[in-house]
Amino acid sequence: MGLFKKVLNQTRKPEGFLGKLMVGGMNGGHARLADWGMSHLNGITASNIAELGCGGGRNAGELLKLYPKAKLTALDYSALSVEKTKAFNKTMLAAGRCEVLQGNVTSLPFETETFDLATAFETVYFWPELEQCFAEVRRVLKPGSTFLICNESDGTDKTAQKYEKIIDGMKCYTAEQLTAALQAAGFSEIKTDHHAGRPWLTVVARK
Numbered sequence: 323m324g325l326f327k328k329v330l331n332q333t334r335k336p337e338g339f340l341g342k343l344m345v346g347g348m349n350g351g352h353a354r355l356a357d358w359g360m361s362h363l364n365g366i367t368a369s370n371i372a373e374l375g376c377g378g379g380r381n382a383g384e385l386l387k388l389y390p391k392a393k394l395t396a397l398d399y400s401a402l403s404v405e406k407t408k409a410f411n412k413t414m415l416a417a418g419r420c421e422v423l424q425g426n427v428t429s430l431p432f433e434t435e436t437f438d439l440a441t442a443f444e445t446v447y448f449w450p451e452l453e454q455c456f457a458e459v460r461r462v463l464k465p466g467s468t469f470l471i472c473n474e475s476d477g478t479d480k481t482a483q484k485y486e487k488i489i490d491g492m493k494c495y496t497a498e499q500l501t502a503a504l505q506a507a508g509f510s511e512i513k514t515d516h517h518a519g520r521p522w523l524t525v526v527a528r529k
């Protein structure tokens with residue numbers, strides 16, 4: 323595998339030396355996208371949040387600022403991401419507002435109906451059997467609560483199509499494909515929003 327491919331494949335599951343570099347870069351690299359995604363949470367209340375595929379943990383920290391009374395559990399299947407998220411949010415961890423777990427969205431280590439908000443930034447591209455993962459997210463959400471997905475790709479842009487060929491197991495979804503998978507998993511009131519100037523996509527769904 324060439325170096326470029328090796329580096330890009332670290333976005334799927336950061337591991338080893340290259341993974342360390344990648345997970346360090348994710349926080350800054352995705353900040354503007356994530357902030358735009360979080361702007362869709364306006365008017366949505368939350369007291370117990372699951373931040374899924376948390377990467378470097380910056381978005382977990384921003385959610386804790388956005389919801390100053392909430393508790394948040396960040397989860398990632400990469401040990402490096404877990405380590406980085408813990409380091410990034412150490413004050414919130416010490417304050418008991420944040421927990422960081424290693425786990426896979428295919429089988430979330432949470433009781434049914436635990437959270438009132440789940441978020442997924444730049445990660446659903448890598449989730450296997452998307453409908454089943456969405457059903458798993460739905461399981462851990464309380465009735466009436468929200469699932470927010472935010473992607474840099476709307477599934478139609480050329481860059482994403484190039485990355486799909488380079489990154490093993492990556493799939494960029496259109497708004498229609500995400501909507502269909504969410505509906506199949508039992509979500510309703512699904513709203514999609516495209517960024518005005520970029521191929522960015524945010525989807526908000528209700529359990």
Ligand SMILES: C[S@@+](CC[C@H](N)C(=O)[O-])C[C@H]1O[C@@H](n2cnc3c(N)ncnc32)[C@H](O)[C@@H]1O
Pocket residue numbers: 333334335336348349352356374375376377378379381397398399400403425426427428442443444445448449450
């Ligand atoms: C491109 S990074 C995005 C990280 C962060 N959400 C952000 O926006 O900067 C994708 C993250 O999702 C995680 N991930 C991918 N598939 C996962 C799965 N099935 N379960 C848990 N984490 C997963 C990866 O380990 C990686 O940290």
